[in-house]
Amino acid sequence: RTKTNENDSGEEEERRQVEAKEKRRRMKIMMSRRRRRSASSSDHKSDDSEGSLSNERDQR
Numbered sequence: 001r002t003k004t005n006e007n008d009s010g011e012e013e014e015r016r017q018v019e020a021k022e023k024r025r026r027m028k029i030m031m032s033r034r035r036r037r038s039a040s041s042s043d044h045k046s047d048d049s050e051g052s053l054s055n056e057r058d059q060r
Helices: 002-039 049-059
Strands: none
Touching: none
16 A cells, blocks of 8 residues: 555656646746737737637637
8 A cells, every 4th residue: 555655646746846847837838828919919910810700709
């Protein structure tokens, strides 16, 4: 049982690390998208359709 507990704790640590990496990637992606929109507002429509749709919903 002690071995299984150690394995479980190790898996949890790995999962936490993976989640942290994914969060960092998402943050970088969001920052890059914001930079693109601020740099060229007319370009982001064709570049990121999902973002433009969400903006339209917010305006409504």
